[in-house]
Amino acid sequence: MSPPVPPYAATPAPPPPPARPRRLRLVAVLATVLVIALAAVGLAVVRPGPVAGWLGGAASSPKASARPPEPDPPAVLAGPDANAPEPTPEGVRAALEPLVRAAALGERVHVSVADVATGQALYGNGQDTPTVPASVTKLATGVAVLAARGPAYRIPTRAVAGASPGEVVLVGGGDPTLAVDKNGFYPGAARLDNLAAQVRKALGGTAPTKVTVDSSLFSGPVYGPGWDDDIPTGGFGAAITALMTDGARRDPAEARRTAEATNHAAERVPQPDLTAGRAFAKLLGLSGDAAEVKQGKAPAASGGARSAGATPAPGTELGKVESLPVVRLVDIMISDSDNVIAEAMARQVALAKGKPGSFVGGAAATDQVLGELGLPADEISLADGSGLSRTDRISPSLLTDLITLAGNGSHPELAAIFGGLPVGGWSGTLDDRYQASVTKAGAGVVRAKTGTLSRVNAIAGLVTTADGRLLTFAVLTDQTPEGTLDATREALDRISSALARCGCR
Structure with a gap:
């Protein structure tokens, strides 16, 4: 549902289009x-x-349920x-x-x-x-x-090894439903806690040192042309970035509880990619200055074989989760x-x-x-x-x-x-x-x-x-x-x- 908005500014009607071909036919139920x-x-x-x-x-x-079937x-x-x-x-x-x-x-x-x-x-x-x-x-x-x-297509969210030892780059693939954990807004969504578990296993004895977020898959303005001025704060829109969790909702649990009453409006965070990166850093056990994240780009994979127990080379994929199907x-x-x-x-x-x-x-x-x-x-x-x-x-x-x-x-x-x-x-x-x-x-x-x-x-x-x-x-x-x-x-x-x-x- 679109939000209530400021008074409508009349727009001129477009010129009439050329004549149309005959309507499409439906041949199946x-x-x-x-x-x-x-x-x-x-x-x-x-x-x-x-x-x-x-x-x-x-x-x-x-x-299995305590309630009898309807x-x-x-x-x-x-x-x-x-x-x-x-x-x-x-x-x-x-x-x-x-x-x-x-x-x-x-x-x-x-x-x-x-x-x-x-x-x-x-x-x-x-x-x-x-x-x-x-x-x-x-x-x-x-x-x-x-x-x-x-x-059937699923949108991936990946983690790769950064340029420095222990650096993890969280790469957004454009999944707006990605959750931090089981308490996410969208049922069945991919989860950062599962991705963090994959990363810890892939790093082996190397301790994570910092997280960088790569949301470069999306470009240009994060708010749309022709959007009313209250869209960033009105609860029905958000900054559109390639990495976000829970549709950029600030409090997904509260948004889930009030979704019906608010027509799914909810407060959104201003920088969804950095918010997701901070949550991921905490899941990796980082705290203090180490839990602060910055934007960057994932290094290209080297393609070379990795020796057992060796520190992953920059660009090595450390884990991946995928969205619900399209x-x-x-x-x-x-x-x-x-x-x-x-x-x-x-x-x-x-x-x-x-x-x-x-x-x-x-x-x-x-x-x-x-x-x-x-x-x-x-x-x-x-x-x-x-x-x-x-x-x-x-x-x-x-x-x-x-x-x-x-x-x-x-x-x-x-x-x-x-x-x-x-x-x-x-x-x-x-x-x-x-x-x-x-x-x-x-x-x-x-x-x-x-x-x-x-x-x-x-x-x-x-x-x-x-x-x-x-x-x-x-x-x-x-x-x-x-x-x-x-x-x-x-x-x-x-x-x-x-x-x-x-x-x-």
């Missing part, structure tokens, strides 16, 4: 593709309640019915036109709706116009990193709207494409990957990977094309994008939405990513109609009235709820 994609990387995503039914996942094996919940998000009646453009227009004109949505309301099974465009209102997307940007970032790195990082990024993970994922796209690990490199590489996937690159212009930047632009129709592509079977690895999408009235940033009588039709049948900045509100995802037809939709607004956040969100939810409620024929 979304749920089936997702299961295949996850199986291909050796992972199973099992979720409670209605999500399990939508994914087609079986209940996980019970673990009964199986009824399936709510069923798979799409290929034989369900298809909505018509006329029917969808009749259902949505009055809702799109709601005052709470402001003057720029851009909408795209398409049928998932056929790829047919069913409704558009400024659908090809690049619009400020806020956190909906994470859908593009997720698809790009899944395509560029693959769902499929899980994308899942967390989308379900929790984690801005720090998003920026780390954009840099992974950059590195995979041979570009600098920076805001500029990540944006350029994401644009490149989406173009290679056949998506209209002229309808997206990014400055970051999280959507915190007010200079980001994405068209609604690119988003519905992207969602369609992620499920059409031509790129099975992209189907992992669906695992983290919040469910209306159930999970993530949609858990407290679709509660009013005018929107409750969307509860349990809308699955979407939201985006929020002041005067910017967006939502994009999937909805199942009353006839069982699966549609993809995107609604982006970037000039909403001030002080109308609740009314704007309800107006957005009414649009997807109308699709859930109707056959639209």
Whole structure:
């Protein structure tokens, strides 16, 4: 979730893009593709309640626990019915036109709706116009990193021997979830205490003398262009460095306890790489002046054989830990709207494409990957990977094309994008939405990513109609009235709820 921000500064609308080719076609069932994609990387995503039914996942094996197992919940998000009646453009227009004109949505309301099974465009209102997307940007970032790195890729954090005896260089690979120990913020994350144990074993009789941190894999500014001034202190963003622990949270245990109440906002440290290095030095038993760390670069490995008991040569790898696979990082990024993970994922796209690990490199590489996937690159212009930047632009129709592509079977690895999408009235940033009588039709049948900045509100995802037809939709607004956040969100939810409620024929 994006933070509350200072008053919105209006930005001019981009010029209209050239005509678009016919919409992409979906040729496979979304749920089936997702299961295949996850199986291909050796992972199973099992979720409670209605999500399990939508994914087609079986209940996980019970673990030893003091609590009795919960009964199986009824399936709510069923798979799409290929034989369900298809909505018509006329029917969808009749259902949505009055809702799109709601005052709470402001003057720029851009909408795209398409049928998932056929790829047919069913409704558009400024659908090809690049619009400020806020956190909906994470859908593009997720698809790009899944395509560029693959769902199974894991980000390494290494320790190597420094130039002087006993010096250990901690080399950041860009894992934002790295933990100090078992009390980290992200469950299952790689841990520095495990890395320290490897280093002590590799050093043998050589005592560690100091720690240097190498976070040079990322370059350029640590805060994004177009970010509001309070991002460094507001709790939803952080300095983006190649080495950090717990998403740069100052107190991960406290952040874990209060995550739900604070929408995952937490105080962040100003220099994440040095903070991680100090924690690592303590794990190696260093104290006092020896525990102070500096930035530097790891020496190149010599490649020579090491004699038994000899001091490791400079550049010798002393240990390595690896992050959760990218499929899980994308899942967390989308379900929790984690801005720090998003920026780390954009840099992974950059590195995979041979570009600098920076805001500029990540944006350029994401644009490149989406173009290679056949998506209209002229309808997206990014400055970051999280959507915190007010200079980001994405068209609604690119988003519905992207969602369609992620499920059409031509790129099975992209189907992992669906695992983290919040469910209306159930999970993530949609858990407290679709509660009013005018929107409750969307509860349990809308699955979407939201985006929020002041005067910017967006939502994009999937909805199942009353006839069982699966549609993809995107609604982006970037000039909403001030002080109308609740009314704007309800107006957005009414649009997807109308699709859930109707056959639209």
